[in-house]
Amino acid sequence: MQLVNDKPTVLLVDDEKANLKILSDLLRDDANILLAKSGQQAIAKATEMMPDIILLDVIMPDMDGFEVIRHLKNQDTTHAIPVIFITGLADANFEEKGLELGACDYIQKPFHSAIVKARVKLHLQLLKQRQMLERLALIDPLTSIANRRKYEEVYDAEWRQCMRQGTTLSLAIIDVDYFKQYNDNFGHAFGDRALESVATALSHQLRRPKDFVARLGGEEFIILLPETDSVAAELILNNCRQAVESLQISHPRSKNNGVLTISAGGVTSKPKAQEGKDEVLKFADNMLYDAKNNGRNMVLWKELSN
Ligand SMILES: [Mg+2]
Incomplete structure (x- = not known):
């Protein structure tokens, strides 16, 4: 979703308010920020607002991050939205599981601000490139109309x-x-x-x-x-x-x-x-x-x- 100010939209999902605050302070200058405090809220916001990227906590009560990503990847409207897991789980098995479920990246808490910023920027760039390639694949190069x-x-x-x-x-x-x-x-x-x-x-x-x-x-x-x-x-x-x-x-x-x-x-x-x-x-x-x-x-x- 691109708003009028042309900044990308980032959905932050974390059950802890303090984490949401840190992340939104960190990214506010470069992005429109959406917040969700639970898995259910994350799915609802992602479906309604179509963010460009999602930063998703793993450990949350009721519905954890793995369940959220499974749901998003199964839904036509949300399956292409890049998801970065951001979590305190340091176990490599968890990281593997997250990537297997379709996450594009995995950041461990406690995180370094510069790294979060750089990774979000990188994945937004990749997304832009992918969208451009998808558009080009549907255009006739000779006439520039649809193919x-x-x-x-x-x-x-x-x-x-x-x-x-x-x-x-x-x-x-x-x-x-x-x-x-x-x-x-x-x-x-x-x-x-x-x-x-x-x-x-x-x-x-x-x-x-x-x-x-x-x-x-x-x-x-x-x-x-x-x-x-x-x-x-x-x-x-x-x-x-x-x-x-x-x-x-x-x-x-x-x-x-x-x-x-x-x-x-x-x-x-x-x-x-x-x-x-x-x-x-x-x-x-x-x-x-x-x-x-x-x-x-x-x-x-x-x-x-x-
Ligand atoms: Mg949590």
Whole structure:
């Protein structure tokens, strides 16, 4: 959780008030501090506030630190939060157990202030790096829009959401027309630049937070439009088509007025069962195929009645 002041949030868990005081005095300048005096409180605060890191005491009445970490690691929302055990237990077996349960570090009491500070800082840095790598893994490096992996996540989530709410989902598969000829004519470096421009043009047509575009690979893109009926969706895709045409990217070997264009096949459906997901894509592919065979630079749409 990042608050407005941009400091990381640290949850301190200890059954002894004095320890909480020492730790919060120590970290206050560099972090937003949350406090919990018991295992139950720790789980509740972690779940609600999503801290960036947790410093967790081991020995506590009712629920000890080991039980708390087990609980956190089993919960989707909290399993990735780094946990540092901070405890008076000097036994190596305890340390091993803590690390086995998923703690990222182990600090023994009585602790040295500088060491606590340095370890917290280190783990926050590691967390930042991991989050950056996770983000990068979902971005298409060429166009900087979402990649296929991200699209699969989003499509699955949106499909489920529409199933639950009984709402409409529209999607379109998009393909750049005569792209092979474009590459053959100008070379791959120009081809890459054209794909970047197309990706930007498509993104600019999507205005609502849930509208989504990804590059599937090659010259193929996909757009997801949750809670959008076929009329609105087809309009958005036609705006996309027009936006790409308006880029006026010269393509002497295109039969569409010598400029680079796209074709799209779209489907609007009301997701009912998980299995329908692939079927909808097949229909979109068929529509795209028809658009290609009917002259390209064209959007064709299908409404699935169910
Ligand atoms: Mg204790």
